[in-house]
Amino acid sequence: MTDPILQVENLKTYFYVQDGIIKAVDGISFSLAPGEVLGLVGESGSGKSMTCRSIMRVVPLPGRIVEGHIYYRGQDIMTWPESQMPSFRGSEISMILQEPMTALNPVLTVGEQIVETILQHENVSRGEAQVRAGELMQLVGIPSSERRLQEYPHQFSGGMRQRAMIAIALSCRPQVLLADEPTTALDVTIQDQIIRLVQGLQEELGMSVIWVTHDMGVVAQLCRRVAVMYAGRIVELAKVIELFENSRHPYTHGLMESIPTSVSREGRLVPIPGQPPNLLNLAPGCPFEPRCRYSVEECRTVDIPLRPVSREHFSACIRFEEIWH
């Protein structure tokens, strides 16, 4: 196997608030191979966005990365001084966000924002950067790109804004793209277009992608491997077909059963009982235990690490061998 382009080891990102510690990301490890699309799935508050922000080292206060290593091409970026980060962000690893309206600058034209990004990272003239901006707009499928470069974000539709955002993210040819729910705010036909766009670009440019989402359909369509997150931890990690057909964690099963996959009124959904845990001062043991139909005494007391099910499949369920044998 080739060396991973990105490797995260025992990452812990905690928020220190008045009432205690919120363990937003609590000791997760995974790797990303060159040219791979990895899905990061989970519900709100499961720590998927904070994982991305930690990789970029842009965790908002009062949060900070308290432990762990993030290796990019074998180098631990956690040891780098902050002064080295701006040239790293954007040109090596880039990020697209859910709400492009808040991520784009409303008082600059879209063209200026792309040109600015290119000039920031590369030693080219303004003229060259402008030509590149036009090419990028075409690459991401924005029609009449010359005119649209002169327009402001508010003149773009939601789908076009997300395309512009992708153009900015790709402007310096990053090796890794972190996509933090980029299609959640979009309509289904536009989401479909954006997914196919990123799919095509990823194959064409050979990028690695981490795609954060709560939509199992998007995962099924796009990802090679999937990490399922719950309460700041990865509870299951597997290749996509293995995860969909042979899951070994009760939470993943619960998620699948909660989605109406062409179910009509005749067949009822099976919801996961209870609510996601409060991450403030979380009790020891498996965080899913209070909602789990298979829980036993041991689940409440022992911290359960990810264990291998097979060579590329890992589960954090203490009972996966006996439940699914």
Place this chain on the structure above:
Amino acid sequence: MNAQETSFQDNGQPLVQIRDLSKTFVLGASIIKRVLGRKPEYLRAVHKVNLDIYRSEALGLVGESGCGKTTLGRCLLRLYEPDEGQVLFDGQNFLAVEGAALRHMRSKVQVIFQDPYSSLNPRQKVNQALGEACLVHGICTPKEVQERVGYLLNTVGLGPDVSDRYPHELSGGQRQRIALARALAVEPEFIVADEPVSALDVSIQAQVVNLLMELQEQLNLTMLFITHDLRLVHYVSHRVAVMYLGSIVELGQSEGLFNNPLHPYSRALLAALPKIDPRDRAKVAAIQGEPPSPINIPTGCSFHPRCPIAVDQCHVDDPQLRQVGDGRLVACHLIHWGSL
């Protein structure tokens, strides 16, 4: 499914009859703009919609953002006054009643909004919010209020302990249950549920939507379920109406419509839904382009600029919603001619 269809239509006259309902918003009519001689723009949100909703039926209304589904729902509640058309509720024109009669009718027609953070009064405790509704509509006497609140909370699966809390002390799922209890407090016959679970996480969504369906059956409620979520609308609805740029383009039994969509827009919409099967992957997008602005609606069939099979007539003639067999209604020239 055919048995079910007849059962609802056998309930006699539809509970809600929408006739040629239209709503256009005027934009940019501010004094300054008028002084500057700018003409106001017109946003056509709902255009000549006809729809019957039968007793005890859950009718799904699905479409992308800006298609007018929320405006249509709000016109039924008279939160917007429609420009044209009629809404008959139990045979009576809901748009014509005023005063005490309107208040009485409003207790029969209730609503659940998407965001329970903004639809519940943050300064009212749960028991106040629920109790007030009962008292205003004379459902119970002040003495009976506590008992009634307890009953309502129990109905939506919450314990009596939440009655003393403020909305901010509740989770999203609990808040949406309170919004549901609030709607049920006045014993309505018809509920407009506008994206009731879209703000909730997947695992909580399933809990709330199951509750909504159970109560709808138990209490014999008629429901208009508005959502952009195709999987959810399939699951919840007996019949489904697909909306595009202010018009209904297809209407039919949920099962039939999802298995065999006829209108080119319904087909595109369903094809764009990411399939929950990693072995079945598409390479190209199901449909190109974006919906046009409702301020500049295309002539003829409003879907023709994005339609893969449009012919000349589609550019000029607006197709009507017509029956094409098996209770399915479609607004498409090519289907009416039998060329598809």
